[in-house]
Amino acid sequence: MIKALKITARAIGYRLRYAGRRIEIAPGARIAWRGTLRTYGGGSIKIGQNCRIMDYAMIMTYGGHVEIGAYSTVNPFCLLYGHGGLKIGRGVRIAGHTVMIPANHAFDDLEKPIWQQQETRQGIEIGDDVWIGAGCRILDGVNIGPGCVIGAGTVVTKSLPAYAIAVGVPARIIGNRKDSQP
Numbered sequence: 001m002i003k004a005l006k007i008t009a010r011a012i013g014y015r016l017r018y019a020g021r022r023i024e025i026a027p028g029a030r031i032a033w034r035g036t037l038r039t040y041g042g043g044s045i046k047i048g049q050n051c052r053i054m055d056y057a058m059i060m061t062y063g064g065h066v067e068i069g070a071y072s073t074v075n076p077f078c079l080l081y082g083h084g085g086l087k088i089g090r091g092v093r094i095a096g097h098t099v100m101i102p103a104n105h106a107f108d109d110l111e112k113p114i115w116q117q118q119e120t121r122q123g124i125e126i127g128d129d130v131w132i133g134a135g136c137r138i139l140d141g142v143n144i145g146p147g148c149v150i151g152a153g154t155v156v157t158k159s160l161p162a163y164a165i166a167v168g169v170p171a172r173i174i175g176n177r178k179d180s181q182p
Contacts, residue, residue, distance in 0.1 A: 026051070026070065035074075036060070043082045048072065048090065064102065064121065068092075069128065084121025084140060089128035095152070097135040100124055104140045127162065147177055 022044035023037050029047045031037065034055035037045050043061030047053065048070035057078045059066055064082030068074070069090035076096045080086060083103030088094075106118040124138055127146030137155040138144070145162030156171045165175040 021045075023047075029053075032057070045082070054078075054096075062103070064123075083119075085123035085125075087123070087125045089126055089130065089146065091128055092126055092130045092132070094132045095134040095136070098132055098138070099136075100138045102140050149177065 021039050023039065024045070025031065025047045026049040028050040030051070031047070031053045032055040035053040036058040037053070038060045039045060040060055041063035043064045043066070045059055045061060046067045048068055050071050051068055052073040053059065054074060054076045056076045057074045057080075059074070059080045061082035064085050066080060066082040066086045068088045069092065071090055072088055072092040072094070074080065074094050078094055078096060079099045081101050081103065083101070086100055086102050102121060102124040104120045105114055106120065107114045109117055120140060122141035124140065124142050126144045127148070129146055130144055130148045130150070132138070132150045133152035133154065135153045136150055139155070139157050142156050143159040144150070144156065145160055145164065147163040148160050149165045150156060150171065151167035153169070154167050154171045155169045156166065158171070160166055160171065160173065163177040164173045165177060166173050
């Protein structure tokens, strides 16, 4: 009974905190008071059931959509942008200081400042049951297959197949979780 009341009170608090914004928070999800959810320039944010968004994590749409699957966690000081779309699967663990940017700037026109040039927005998609180590960078156009493990400090510039173990700058595959199964 008390647990149900806490969940209901939390849901009402989130409705008040994010009133008038396109932010949907499923039951059981927890957004820390110092966590930031913003819908800059349109877009939407959808947080799945029993997710945890920790203090100082920032999720900002910049005109795109961010969707985080159930039972996922976004740890402190993560920065997740929505630009071209960011879809994170179920049960994903995102360690602190990770940055995901589903956009990129063009810079080929020397007559224009870079900030005035086109921007690409291909999006980022992360499968279910992925572990992303501390301080990772995941860039536009990347798809990370289910079950992947990405080592701390890795910069992911290309898509990774299911169950890959990747490390380095840029990311390189050093193994596959299925290969270690009996």
